[in-house]
Amino acid sequence: MSGRTTTVLTGAADGHEIRVPLIEIEGEIDGPTLAIIAGVHGSEYPGILAAIDFSRSIDPAVLKGRIRVVPILTETAFYGRAEAVCPIDGKNPNRVFPGDPNGTYTDVVNHLVFERAVRGSDCVINVHGGDIFEALVPYGGLGECDDQSVTDRSRELALAYDLPFLVTFANKSSVSYGYDLNTAANRAGIPAFLAEAGGNGLPSEEFTAVHFKGMRNVACAMGMLDEEPVRDHQTRETKSGFWRIGKEGIFEPLVQLGDEVTEGQEIGVLTDWFGDPIEIMTAPHDAWIIAIVTTPAAKANAIVYQVAYAETE
Numbered sequence: 001m002s003g004r005t006t007t008v009l010t011g012a013a014d015g016h017e018i019r020v021p022l023i024e025i026e027g028e029i030d031g032p033t034l035a036i037i038a039g040v041h042g043s044e045y046p047g048i049l050a051a052i053d054f055s056r057s058i059d060p061a062v063l064k065g066r067i068r069v070v071p072i073l074t075e076t077a078f079y080g081r082a083e084a085v086c087p088i089d090g091k092n093p094n095r096v097f098p099g100d101p102n103g104t105y106t107d108v109v110n111h112l113v114f115e116r117a118v119r120g121s122d123c124v125i126n127v128h129g130g131d132i133f134e135a136l137v138p139y140g141g142l143g144e145c146d147d148q149s150v151t152d153r154s155r156e157l158a159l160a161y162d163l164p165f166l167v168t169f170a171n172k173s174s175v176s177y178g179y180d181l182n183t184a185a186n187r188a189g190i191p192a193f194l195a196e197a198g199g200n201g202l203p204s205e206e207f208t209a210v211h212f213k214g215m216r217n218v219a220c221a222m223g224m225l226d227e228e229p230v231r232d233h234q235t236r237e238t239k240s241g242f243w244r245i246g247k248e249g250i251f252e253p254l255v256q257l258g259d260e261v262t263e264g265q266e267i268g269v270l271t272d273w274f275g276d277p278i279e280i281m282t283a284p285h286d287a288w289i290i291a292i293v294t295t296p297a298a299k300a301n302a303i304v305y306q307v308a309y310a311e312t313e
């Protein structure tokens, strides 16, 4: 039956109750299934707000197929204003998909969502909004997948999201017990991609609109909405990597978000607690700066930039 239903998925782990909101919209006409998982990191608000707005904008009478939206994956990270990790067990939710029903809090949440909202979908959007400590240029990301047809479809739908960059990660940090959401979905045969817009813990209207447009464009590309997609960008397809400072200290970036830097260019300076410069950071190769860590606090070997660079580098 067509219509919009809201549910709270429940469970328990580590002595804590689990509550995960799920919105399901069943279209009047049969068609594919789109899953939108937002709030994967609890303080990345534009993705969360866009997922809710998008779900409310859909008229089941004209929808072909069904849309499943989890607006906030980890409630405790959302209310705890947490950065990157879940405060209950210290795990990064985007490293432990598809989850584990017998694991800790984050594993159980991810398992619940993967089985209920992700499995059986024709596309999964792993929605992020830049963490509390970073500013970024909106970008899409593709995971690693052995099945070329899944990779191709993931790329096609990620391009439909219409962001300035679409990146693949050259040296992806991986852990032995899990994957990011889009990679886990790909491994289950489901096309999926990462969508990043937002940052610094701000509920930015501009970036919420970027996500909203992307979600709508993907639904259009899947033939679920009889509307025209909106294209504002010529998406650059690149590799991506992370640049780190060496010592610990107070970091000051010397470049702006979106800048194109060249090999050897001075891009940051690290001072000690007394203001004396202790390290000048230079660009190891040509790249675009797509994310900057905006807090001056830099531990030794801390990531300070995320970059995009051409395949040939």
Ligand SMILES: [Zn+2]
Binding pocket: 040, 041, 044, 128, 129, 130, 131
């Ligand atoms: Zn995130």
